[in-house]
Amino acid sequence: MILSGFFKDSFAASRLLKFSTELPFININKSYQIFSHIENPNGFICNTMMKGYMQRNSPCKAIWVYKLMLESNVAADNYTYPILFQSCSVRLAEFDGKCIQDHVLKVGFDSDVYIQNTLINMYAVCGNLSDARKVFDGSSVLDMVSWNSMLAGYVLVGNVEEAKDVYDRMPERNVIASNSMIVLFGKKGNVEEACKLFNEMKQKDLVSWSALISCYEQNEMYEKALILFKEMNANGIMVDEVVVLSVLSACSRLLVVITGKLVHGLAVKVGIETYVNLQNALIHMYSSCEEVVTAQKLFSESCWLDQISWNSMISGYVKCGEIEKARALFDSMPDKDNVSWSAMISGYAQQDRFTETLVLFQEMQIEGTKPDETILVSVISACTHLAALDQGKWIHAYIRKNGLKINIILGTTLINMYMKLGCVEDALEVFKGLEEKGVSTWNALILGLAMNGSANDEATWGGEDPRL
Structure with missing residues (x-):
C-alpha cells in the first residue's frame, strides 16, 4: 500500500489500521507503523489507534495519540472522549480526566450521554464520588448506564445510604442494579436486606445467585451459603469461578469435604478447575478437611502455581501435623x-x-x-x-521501635511472658499502655500477679477487675 500510494487514501488506510488492531496476533507496534505512515490521519483513524492501545493494555499511549491529534489540529468527536475517559479510569488518572473534561466542555460534547457515562465511571473508579455526582445531576439525559454507573460508584466505596438513594430513584431497576445492591449489602453485613432484595427480584441471573451466596459466606453463614448453592443447582443455573470460590470457602469452614468434592467435580465438568484461584481454594479446602494427600496431588499436577498455592500447601501440612513436609516445601519455595x-x-x-x-x-x-x-x-x-x-x-x-500497635492478643502474650519470667514491672508497663483490654488481658495480669505474690496489691495494677 505504501508503494502503490493507497496510504494517501484515508478510507483504505483506516480499514487496514482497523484490521491490524483487531487481530490479537498482530503486534500493536505494527499497527502504529501503519498509523505513522498515514499522511493526514482523520479523527476515525486516531480513534482506531487509541482504541487499539486500550485493547492491548497500553492506556498511556492512547493519551499520547490524543496529544498528537491536538498538535495536528485533528478534530475529536464523540467517539474520542469515551476512549480517553476509559484510559483515565484504567490508570486511575483523575487529573488527566479533569483536563479532558475541560476539552469536552469547550467543544460542546458535554450533553452526549455516552461521554457523560464514561466520565461518571471515571470519577467513580477514582473514588471521587462528589464530581461523579455533579456530572450525574447536571446531565440533561440519563440512561440505564448512567444510573448503573453512579450506583456502582457508591457500591465501590461502600456508601450504603447514597447507593440506596440512587437505587430507589432509578426509573427502571434492572438486574445489574439489584445485583450491585446485594453485593453492597453483603460487604456491609446487611444480610437481611440482601435476602429481601434477592427474593423480590422478578428476574435473577448467575450474578444474583453468586452475590447472595457470597453475602452468606462473607458473613460467616456458611450453612445458608451451601443451602442456597444447592437451590441454585436445582434451578439449573450454571456455575462460574466466583460462586465456586465462595462455596469452597464455606466447605472449608464447615469441614464438609464430601460437599467440597461434589463442587470440585462440578468445576471439572464446567471446565474451570484449572483456574489458579480455584486450584488454591481446592488445595485449602482439602487441607482444611485433613485430606492433605489430595491437596498435594492437586499442587503437584497444577500447571499454574502462585504464592497463594505454595502458602496454602504449607498451611495444609502444618494443620495436619506434617511439619517436616511443610518445612521441605517452605525451603524449596522460589519466593x-x-x-x-x-x-x-x-x-x-x-x-x-x-x-x-x-x-x-x-x-x-x-x-x-x-x-x-x-x-x-x-x-x-x-x-x-x-x-x-x-x-x-x-x-x-522491636515492636515499640517500629511503632507497631500492641492489641489485646499481642499485649496478653507479652504480659504472660513477663509475668512467667518474673518481670512484673515490665508486665505492668505493657498492661497500662494498652488502649484496649480484654478479659484475656486481665486474666494474664491477675494470674501473673498471683504467681509473683502481688495479687492483693490493688495499687500495683491500679484498677478494679472488670470481670467482677
Missing part, C-alpha cells in the same frame, strides 16, 4: 512472603518446637521480612517457654 514465614513459624510454635521457632525467626530477620502479629505472638510464646527473656525483650523493643 517467600510474610504469609509463608508466618505459616512456618506459627507451625513450629503449635508443635511446641520452640527452638526451631526462634531459629526460623532469626532467618526471617536476616532475609529482611517484617513480622506480622501472628509471627510476633508465636515468637514471644517461644521465648516464654524457653525462658529466653533477653530475646523476648528485644522483640518488645
